[in-house]
Amino acid sequence: MSDIQDDIEQLQMKVAFQEDTIESLNQALIQQQKQIDDLHFSFKKLSAKVSAIEPSNMASEKEETPPPHY
Secondary structure (H helix, E strand, O other): OHHHHHHHHHHHHHHHHHHHHHHHHHHHHHHHHHHHHHHHHHHHHHHHHHHHHOOOOOOOOOOOOOOOOO
16 A cells, blocks of 8 residues: 555656646746747838838839840
């Protein structure tokens, strides 16, 4: 009977360890997702600023001269 009790205690310890590990992984995942969201927001802001500062280098079709073979 004590063997069964020992097995049950070992299983309980393993379950407790797994629950702790899952919680740690969950917290890490939450933190990483927050970092991704922050970076995404920063990238959008930076992209908008660059677009506003620097006009496109491409000329419009009206400004393009036709190639010499036309």
